[in-house]
Amino acid sequence: MNALSKSLTALAELEEVRRRARDARLPYAGEVSPDLAWALVQAGEAQLIDVRSREEFKFVGHVPGSSNVAWATGTTLTRNPRFLREFEATAARDAVVLLICRSGKRSADAAAVASRAGFGNVFNVTEGFEGDLDVDGHRGALNGWRQRGLPWLQD
Template sequence: MSTLDTLSPALEALRDIEHQAADQGLPFHGQVPPKLAWALVEAGDARLVDVRTAEERKFVGHVPDSLHVPWATGTALTRNPRFARELEAKVGKDSTVLLLCRSGKRSALAAEAAAKAGFTHVFNVLEGFEGEIDTDQHRGGSDGWRYRGLPWVQD
């Protein structure tokens, strides 16, 4: 039996995503749909790191037991120059890390920076926590972690 035969379906899907990312030339290891991200976290196969600001986590909500390393801070979203070091201190460079932000854009930038800093299995969570903004300038009506009915809490 090969090692691949022993992987859970969620880990097999993650490996497929990683291969697709390499084929597409992504600067990080891949983009994971929210439900797969939760399956990986719930199984203990990945660490979920919220890269939104502390204010976003507090006032909009967050995933229970997720780690927090802000990609940027404050209302001006000033880039956190210590992001890679803080991420490494919390998860290590060889962990499977899933990065989550509001819509999936900042977390993609954070995943790219982490991959460049030597993280070996860093992924962006597609759709983010709140999802894309719609034509009425609202989030959460068609995609995102909360829209998908995944666990979250609010302070």
């Protein structure tokens, strides 16, 4: 499949995601899998913003080319009072923006806030960077960006 075909396929999938989000009455544009997120980013159809803390972004790892706008900061993950201002400085209002965090929960909250602020194309990346906890309380084995073998870097 050539680059144009991949881009068109990813965009068609994104429209289906939007439809499901409307049906589910999500407070943001929809939820995309890590695989679809990477396809959209590779095709130049979306911007990926990681909403984990700067420490998580740097030391746990991050997606190449992603931006970091922390939803919460510090060891207690206190809500970042500058989140929306920093988000607005990073993303264009009409851009397709994909938000990722550790497991998909903080990014869903951030997507809802950004959507309420007038960003109509904000999507949550399900499973997040590290995925859900397994039966032993560990992340990275069940699902998530890294478990799927998608590209990532670590400082």
